Amino acid sequence: MNKKFLDLGYQPLANRYLKSYKKLSVKKNELYKLTVGFNTKTKLVSLIKRIPDKKMFDSSYPYKSSMSKTMVNSFKKLSIKIKKKFNPKRFLEIGSNDGALIKNFDKNKVVSVEPCSNLAKITKKKGYQTYDNYWNLSLAKKIKKKFNSVDVIYSANTLTHINDLDDVFKSINHVLAKNGVLIIEDPSFLECIKKTSYDQFYNEHIYVFSALAVKNIIKKYKLELFNIETLNTHGGSLRYYIKRTKNTIIRVNSSVNRQLSKEIKFGLNNFATYKQFSKQVLLSKEKLLNILKKIKDNNNKIIGYGATAKASTVLNYCNIDSDIIDYFVDTTPDKINRYMPGKNIKILPYNKKLMNKDTFIFLGAWNFKKEIFKKERAFIRKGGKFITHIPKPKII
Ligand code: TYD
Numbered sequence: 001m002n003k004k005f006l007d008l009g010y011q012p013l014a015n016r017y018l019k020s021y022k023k024l025s026v027k028k029n030e031l032y033k034l035t036v037g038f039n040t041k042t043k044l045v046s047l048i049k050r051i052p053d054k055k056m057f058d059s060s061y062p063y064k065s066s067m068s069k070t071m072v073n074s075f076k077k078l079s080i081k082i083k084k085k086f087n088p089k090r091f092l093e094i095g096s097n098d099g100a101l102i103k104n105f106d107k108n109k110v111v112s113v114e115p116c117s118n119l120a121k122i123t124k125k126k127g128y129q130t131y132d133n134y135w136n137l138s139l140a141k142k143i144k145k146k147f148n149s150v151d152v153i154y155s156a157n158t159l160t161h162i163n164d165l166d167d168v169f170k171s172i173n174h175v176l177a178k179n180g181v182l183i184i185e186d187p188s189f190l191e192c193i194k195k196t197s198y199d200q201f202y203n204e205h206i207y208v209f210s211a212l213a214v215k216n217i218i219k220k221y222k223l224e225l226f227n228i229e230t231l232n233t234h235g236g237s238l239r240y241y242i243k244r245t246k247n248t249i250i251r252v253n254s255s256v257n258r259q260l261s262k263e264i265k266f267g268l269n270n271f272a273t274y275k276q277f278s279k280q281v282l283l284s285k286e287k288l289l290n291i292l293k294k295i296k297d298n299n300n301k302i303i304g305y306g307a308t309a310k311a312s313t314v315l316n317y318c319n320i321d322s323d324i325i326d327y328f329v330d331t332t333p334d335k336i337n338r339y340m341p342g343k344n345i346k347i348l349p350y351n352k353k354l355m356n357k358d359t360f361i362f363l364g365a366w367n368f369k370k371e372i373f374k375k376e377r378a379f380i381r382k383g384g385k386f387i388t389h390i391p392k393p394k395i396i
Contacts, residue, residue, distance in 0.1 A: 014202035079104030095158025140171035191236025304328035306365025
């Protein structure tokens with residue numbers, strides 16, 4: 001049973017950056033109620049109301065993995081590890097984005113799947129076999145027919161975007177070799193709750209996984225976890241290594257029970273923990289608004305740094321508009337000169353000159369805090385101030 005624990009109000013599609021400001025309406029299906037529930041049986045956290053995939057992932061999807069040094073480095077390290085540990089003859093990536101990971105692999109060993117045609121075009125052009133399709137059973141059958149089975153399947157920050165998880169795992173089961181390995185990587189719900197990062201929820205993020213939920217979901221497909229790694233990416237993620245239960249060549253290591261125990265100890269199998277989280281979210285909103293109001297009362301300017309989907313959730317949940325944040329800056333060409341989803345806040349191209357010490361910077365891309373703080377050393381040294389809402393709203 002899916003029990004509701006969080007209501008983030010009406011939200012626009014998070015990755016839809018409009019060219020000109022327009023007030024969105026609930027009636028015209030431009031704003032959707034964002035509520036989150038907890039499945040008491042599987043322990044899976046998911047959005048209660050879902051939006052059709054086709055509305056979210058199309059040729060205008062702006063996110064590119066290669067834009068971030070952190071992600072590029074993380075993928076490079078991972079590719080070395082995969083080759084060393086599993087040496088796949090056939091490697092499949094579900095949600096290959098602009099090829100930040102597959103570029104580290106031999107072209108003739110890779111099959112990639114990417115439904116956003118603007119992104120699929122990039123990897124196709126580089127010579128990678130790319131299907132610009134949604135991941136589903138009919139595509140899995142096509143791949144199986146052409147390439148037989150796949151030794152390693154990898155998917156980062158993608159499966160949590162697909163509504164029909166049953167079809168996702170059936171399709172994986174269809175192409176995965178007998179002794180094959182599935183690796184999935186997604187934000188960790190434990191980290192989300194510890195950091196009160198309610199902004200991990202937006203319409204595209206249908207699920208936020210915990211190891212408890214993953215373990216329960218995959219059992220049905222005769223799959224099991226054999227290794228879990230913790231990562232700093234996307235605000236704290238888990239990388240799950242999965243094998244067929246029948247595969248006795250690969251041993252289950254202690255990291256699996258370690259993570260499960262941590263989650264149980266924190267109370268992730270109890271609904272009460274989730275109710276408590278929703279109280280923290282409300283407090284976080286009040287505190288952030290207080291901080292922003294004080295800055296504005298002192299006639300200071302606030303600009304946003306990193307026009308993330310996460311920031312879109314924060315702006316719309318806290319009702320923050322251009323009277324509070326003048327504009328956002330971002331380095332993504334597809335976002336520049338557009339507007340933050342649902343808000344009259346323009347996104348300007350990143351320019352160091354915009355960062356002066358009388359301006360407060362709201363850290364929209366808080367998941368890249370380390371990378372950004374390194375880049376903005378001079379601004380910080382001059383006394384420049386950032387505002388963050390993670391793990392608690394404060395000025396740093
Ligand atoms: P992302 O991490 O994908 O967050 P979400 O999934 O919530 O959208 O987005 C990071 C954004 O931050 C992306 O638009 C690029 C931007 N960014 C900068 O503008 N400058 C930077 O130095 C970094 C690291 C990111």
